[in-house]
Amino acid sequence: MPRYVLKLEYKGTNFSGSQKQLSNIRTVQGELEKAFSTLTKQNIRTIFSGRTDAGVHAKGQIVHFDVNSCNIDFTDNKIVYSLNGLLPVDMSIAWIKLSNMDFHAQKSAVGRFYRYKIISRKQRSAFDEDCLFIRENVDVEYINKALSFLIGEHDFSSFKKVKTSNPAKICKIYLAKCHKNNDEILIDIVANRFLYGMVRTIVGTILYLERKSLSPESLKDILKCRNRAKAGPTASPQGLTLMKVIYDKNINMEMAYENIFS
């Protein structure tokens, strides 16, 4: 009974989130398991590194699955071609590898890297996709100053979705920075874990504070309150992408981040 691990990409736009639902709605996990079932004639249960919300994208979602009796070698490129042929165009498998049985896509993860993309330009473009479009100028220095107050281990209750039931609110942010390429503004956050809606609430709050000409230090005060009502609005999901899940316990998080495209 081998265990496999795969890297999954998806455009979240037309999915009701990653997690399979009992009802008949379109989810990433539902479509993935459907493709597996067509290929293997087995029900294969997949475990994701974490769930992503409706509309959120992934370029580096990690998934593991176990296979019972099955003479398919999932590490064969041709099997991945077949699976990508079966999957809808808005999701794809980059690779599948054999893994140890003690690897767990969710529990073994030590870091997650999310990127929020903003386009700031006078006029929107038909080609603005997977981003939040903002007509106003966005001050990258302001955002970086605000983000700096989040680094380290904190209770992030102020930035969770109100309806979250998970009682653990402590996350450790390793890296949070904003950079600009022309009209594209990227906000990158690497943490050991994230609360539900956390990146989007952080981004929405910083943009709100900037718009209201409040100081970037206000973010520190909001963090301390541990009260969602003190934070700003949740930025829309289409700007958010899960870029990478980090499993190497010994890695320097800054380095893991820098190596994202290598």
Add this chain to the structure above:
Amino acid sequence: MPRYVLKLEYKGTNFSGSQKQLSNIRTVQGELEKAFSTLTKQNIRTIFSGRTDAGVHAKGQIVHFDVNSCNIDFTDNKIVYSLNGLLPVDMSIAWIKLSNMDFHAQKSAVGRFYRYKIISRKQRSAFDEDCLFIRENVDVEYINKALSFLIGEHDFSSFKKVKTSNPAKICKIYLAKCHKNNDEILIDIVANRFLYGMVRTIVGTILYLERKSLSPESLKDILKCRNRAKAGPTASPQGLTLMKVIYDKNINMEMAYENIFS
């Protein structure tokens, strides 16, 4: 009665081409004129630099239109915001300028620059869009060699859509080159005019010749035949984008091409 000129962008995927049709199908021109009519309460007729096929994109389509009695200043950024607010998300206006009455979006054009984008990679990705995905390696040198035979003034009958009725088959290609950025292969062609389906048939034929291990010189022979039946298949429209329309008679075409993003 002022004349205006505008730059239009659209993702062709969900349009039945640029040109307005009598029936109720979704076209770029149809949607643009609908937005104008909503804003101005007038029927405004738009003239495009040229039509693009169903599925073909544009980042630099040029359109002119005349306005009768109307106290709207179309060059006001806020009017462009309004129009972009009225337009569907897969099309947008980059700018609107006042123009001379002797300017004509189609007839004044002296050059057009089309780009065909290919992604060549082992596995397709959910983020491969506006491109032709090819699993096999693509030889950029081979493509450049083949393209070199097209430079200059030729009868391009071999590369037109069979059903074209326009009797003028002579086009002058100023520039045709292929370059590669990682797994992205871009084929750029600048000409005074293009026949219907011409770029896509050139691309489809070159890829076909390469696949069949025929020499790039074969493209020269196909060109000389002036017979569509001698050419290869038409590459799919989703890879093609109208990048720029050139109006300056005195410009060096190579320079106009290099300046595309400036």
